[in-house]
Amino acid sequence: MGVFWGNWGVVSIVVLVANTDAAEGSINSPQDNLNLAGDGQFCDAAAQPCPGQRLHRSKGAGVRGAGEGEFDWAGQDEELAHDHVTKDGWDGNGYITFCPCMGNFGNQIEQYLGAIALAKVVNRTLILPPFYHVYHRARQLQNVPFTDLFQLGALRQFHRVIPVHDFLTILAPEHWPAGQRRGYAYPFGGECSLTQSKYFYKDLNPPVVFDDCVPCKLRFDVNFSADERAKGAIKNLWSNSFSPQSHPVLAFNGPIGIFPMIAGNRYLQKYLRWADTAYFAVAQVYISETFGKDIWVAIHLRNGEDWVKACKTDLSTLAYMMASPQCHEKKIGAVTKDLCLPSIPHMLELTLQVFQDVKAKHLFIATDKHPHLQEFRMLLHPLGVSVHHLNPDIPQVDLMILGQADFFIGTCTSSFTSFVKRERDANGKPSIFWGQEYKGFQ
Ligand SMILES: Nc1nc2c(ncn2[C@@H]2O[C@H](COP(=O)(O)OP(=O)(O)O)[C@@H](O)[C@H]2O)c(=O)[nH]1
């Protein structure tokens, strides 16, 4: 498998160890004390050296609240079936890639979805870059391979893609050799420099050295759900300016999808399915041990210092703020204080309304900072509702859990929430937002 983790070496991770009193403790599961080997494969500590195995479970095992087959394990098989790139397997329609090097995971995913839409429209294979960085409890992981988080097979149901590692090791030496590698500069025009992505490409293995730099003045963003004429016009513009023969690999030094993302591309989230890794197993074990077969509500609270500061902006004149088009598209005055950073009284009031309505037994709280456990427990214990907070090692475990709740309340301005909202929409699960009038879950 084409997976690598930059300079990771072998790192031992203990999953689900809380760093605050508030979080629930570690759970006893076979996934405890997993090792993450240098090649990015997860393996049992007892089985060193890492044999490169993936975790295998029966279809839907441990998934509570999900319809049978909602998580399409069959995608894993397809991934293996497709994962045989030979050096003769060069795509004559050309390749496109980018650096998702703006913002954290939620932002990077939106850039990714825009890039997937563009690659499809211009009919080039998308070389999947690693995530620029992903936070881990103790450190920042650099260059996390796409396949360490998502299934290749699921995305290949939509379009041709190849992990950058496979591209560089199998195809590039012959078809895109050093000496013929051009980088394409972003932002449009201006200085022709690849400095922003210098470190990104340098960390790749083997490193990419650009011989040349081409400024690109074409529009990047594309609305995949637009009509065929609009898509045809973009395709012509691109292929006339950059033919696959003279520009076989368009490697951009920045994102090629805008943030916040175009509404018409949101549904592409359904092609991003979590890979069957140890992190996913942690989320599944937590869900089945904590909620069993009960109904549960999940909430996302974005309230770290950066957020508090951002939400102090004068919101009244804005048509949107950060990811907020996800709950109101663009409309001046739509972003209120409670939509951005909900007050505690507002959160308690909306949560109570929801619990009185849906008769759930548990509340799960995910947050970058303050879970407000005491307040929620005082509110919900009299109703016989238990309140849970995990504080996992990597934020993606929270995303995996939030996506599977029966009901979800998110932060409209947050792209961390918007990942969850899109995934839930794709799976037919209901979501609402803080700061909006409660009209029930449709
Ligand atoms: N574990 C965890 N981390 C979070 C949560 N919310 C935000 N974060 C962290 O804060 C970052 C926020 O950046 P981003 O993903 O771009 O979302 P946004 O800033 O909310 O639009 C995430 O990537 C996480 O690292 C949460 O509920 N749980």
Ligand SMILES: [Mg+2]
């Ligand atoms: Mg952010």
